[in-house]
Amino acid sequence: VEQGTVMGFIGQNGAGKSTTIKCLLNMLKITTGEILLFGQKHNKTELKQHIGVVFDELHVPDSLTGEELCNFYEDVYTNWDRSYFFKLLETLDVSRLTKVNKLSRGMKMKLGLALALAHRPKLLILDEPTSGLDPVVRDEVLDLLLDYMENPEHSILFSSHITSDLEKIADSLTFIQKGEVLFSDNKDVLLHDYALWKGTKEQVKDIPTDAIIGKRRAAFGLEMLVTRSKVSSIFELERPSIEDLMVFFVKGEK
Numbered sequence: 001v002e003q004g005t006v007m008g009f010i011g012q013n014g015a016g017k018s019t020t021i022k023c024l025l026n027m028l029k030i031t032t033g034e035i036l037l038f039g040q041k042h043n044k045t046e047l048k049q050h051i052g053v054v055f056d057e058l059h060v061p062d063s064l065t066g067e068e069l070c071n072f073y074e075d076v077y078t079n080w081d082r083s084y085f086f087k088l089l090e091t092l093d094v095s096r097l098t099k100v101n102k103l104s105r106g107m108k109m110k111l112g113l114a115l116a117l118a119h120r121p122k123l124l125i126l127d128e129p130t131s132g133l134d135p136v137v138r139d140e141v142l143d144l145l146l147d148y149m150e151n152p153e154h155s156i157l158f159s160s161h162i163t164s165d166l167e168k169i170a171d172s173l174t175f176i177q178k179g180e181v182l183f184s185d186n187k188d189v190l191l192h193d194y195a196l197w198k199g200t201k202e203q204v205k206d207i208p209t210d211a212i213i214g215k216r217r218a219a220f221g222l223e224m225l226v227t228r229s230k231v232s233s234i235f236e237l238e239r240p241s242i243e244d245l246m247v248f249f250v251k252g253e254k
Contacts, residue, residue: 001123001155001156001157001172002155002171002172003152003153003154003155004149004152004153004154004155005155005156005171005172006145006149006155006156006158006169006170006171006172007155007156007157007158007170007171007172007173007174008158008160008163008166008169008170008172008173008174008187008242009021009157009158009159009160009174009176010159010160010161010163010166010173010174010175010176010242010246011175011176011177011246012177012246012250013161015176015177015178015179016176016178016179017127017159017176018127018159019179020176021125021127021157021159023035024037024125024157025048025051025053025125037051037123038050038122038123049077049078049079049119049121050121050122050123051121051122051123051124051125052116052117052119052121052123052124052125053116053124053125053126053127054109054112054113054116054124054125054126054127054129055112055127055128055129056127056128056129056131056132057108058100058108058109058111058112060100060115061100062099062100062101063099063100063101064099064100065095065096065097065098065099065100066089066094066095066096066097066098066111066114067096067097069100069111069115070082070085070086070096070118073085073115073118073119077118077119078119079119079120080118080119081118081119081120082118084117084118084120085114085115085118088113088114088117088118088144089111089114091144092110092111092113092114092140092144093110094107094110094111094114095107105132105133106133106134106137109129109130109133109137109141110137110140110141112129113129113141113144117144117148121154122153122154122155123154123155123156123157124145124148124154124155124156124157125156125157126156126157126158126159126160127159128159128160128161129141129158129160130142130160130162130165131160131161131162138162138165142165142168142169145158145169146169149169156169158170163241163242163243163246164243166187166242167241167242170187170242171186171187172184172185172186172187173185173187173190173242173245175245175246175249177249177250182249183249187242190245191239191240191241191242191245192228192239193227193228193229194213194225194226194227194228194240194245195225195226195227195228195231195237195238195239195240196223196224196225196226196237196238196239196240196244197223197224197225197226197231197235197237197238198218198220198221198222198223198224198238199220199221199222199235200220200221200222201221201222203221204221204222204224206232206235207224207226207231207235208230208231210227210230211226211227211230211231212224212225212226213225213226213227213248213249214247214248214249214251215248216247216248216251224248225240225244225245225248225249
């Protein structure tokens, strides 16, 4: 994850995204390879002072309020900014006096973001933070992340199944399948290098076999993900979405 960028981390359920994140946080032990955070060995406790984490669930005691959590986090993070935390809660319209178990899922997620950001981390790690949220709350969350990224020293690793969120915010994409990296590159480069081709079963004969990443049946014939540079310019090609890349790489018939 390059400094000053947002990396979208994508893959099917069970591909290894959450496991990778737990390894980054030293919650699981790796058996091979190496993890570096800010260029250093990842098991140094002081590095966690510079990391903010948001999981798909808020893992704090349900009986505490935002204000009580602030008091607790203040003892954990040396850079905890109490006034900034309450400002975030106000911006996100989250009550500081309501217990966690009385908050909706959307409010819990916004509280989790405030907790992750209030010590002003350099790296934000997000594991499905917008899953199950309505479009309005998701938009609020993305706006907050865009504000966070105005600082060029900040970076985000954003694991999500909601590819439309990554379309809006990600600079690069890493796609893993069964623990292996299928591709990792600049998002715009990927969406340019690959393209969607649509046509009949007869027309597909004119497409070079080595250009085809995957294909699927469609109402009009066939739809294929192809390598743009290997297909003649006489064919009309469409820009794929991130979801198209995922589906064709995993499920598309060769």
